[in-house]
Amino acid sequence: MKIGIFGAGHMGGAMIKGWIKSEKIEPSNLLVRGGRRGTAQSLQKELGFQLTSETSDFKQMDIIFLAVNTPLILPILNELKGLVETSSIPIVSVSAGVSVKEMQEIMGDNYPLAQAIPNTPVQINEGMTGIVFAENIDKKAKETIQFSFDLLGDLVEISEDKIGIFGTLAGCGPAFVDVFMESLADGAVLNGMDRDMAYQVAAKMVSSSANLLLKTGKHPGELKDGVTSPGGTTIKGVTALEKEGFRYATINAIDTIMKS
Incomplete structure (x- = not known):
């Protein structure tokens, strides 16, 4: 498969890394047109994909991705x-910021289009991507798009009215988790743990806890109850989090983004 992508910033670069890491897409089959910041050129030296400044080169691709700032999509x-x-x-x-309907105003109602919201873990093939397909997209085009994202992690088809909340939860959520892990590590360092070990333990704890939820299908509250024994240390920590408004702060972070 030949993949063309406009943009090699945070998200474009993450997708490029993920495709190459999957070993299903050769760097020579990735064509990238970068912007003025030079990030594409720097990344190309590291990963060896093809660079171009000519839009006409993209007519040789099997699929094209637009990973640029919202104002550039329609142009x-x-x-x-x-x-x-x-x-x-x-x-x-x-x-x-650009819906399938807005894209169709330029490309036509029957052109194979999709709007997707990936998150940065796509770079290690563990991403979570939500996607909205054009209503009239044909089976072959849909399968091509799905395959490209399957290489990057999980893909969920969602309705267009849910793309905003999906992007907030899956796209912004990693930053919230990063802040949480950093805070956990700070607490461990405060009590004498080596910084590198604190990050390692926090990250592994978060990933294994998430996998436990996914693999067991249990409610998060049930899993929490399984750790909090009566009068124990964990419930004391949970109480401290509740006292500081941890749960409300998390809900409010999602809500604030959605209302911005």
């Missing part, structure tokens, strides 16, 4: 339209 579609409308190369935007 790029205007650039691509004359090149790809006869070959119907699937195009996927990974910007939360």
Whole structure:
């Protein structure tokens, strides 16, 4: 499969790394057009994919991704339209700010389009991506898009009205977890643990706890109850979190983003 991607910033770069790490996509089959910041050039030296400044080169691709800032999505579609409308190369935007309907206004109702919201763990093939497909997308194009994301982790098809909350939870959530892990490590360092070990233990604890929930299907509260024995140390820690408004702060973080 030949993949073309506009943009090699945080998300574009993460996707590129994930495809190459999967060993299913050769670097030579990845074509990237970067922006003015030079991140694509730096990443190309590390990973060896193909760089271009010519939009016309993308007409040789099997699928095209737009991983650029929201204001650039529609102008790029205007650039691509004359090149790809006869070959119907699937195009996927990974910007939360442009809907499939807006893309269709340029490409047409029957063009194979999708809007996807991946998160940064795609770079290690453990991403969580939500996707909205154009209503009239054909089976072959849909399978091509699905395959490209299957290489990066889990893919969930969602309705267009849920793309915002999905992006907030899956896309912004990793930053919240990173802050949580850093705070856990700080607490451990405060009590004498080596910094590197504290990060390692916190990260492994978070990932294994998440996997336990996924593999058992148990409610998070039930798993919490299994750790908090009567009068024990864990319930004292949970009480301290509740006293400081940990649960409300987390809910409010999601709600604040959605209302911004």
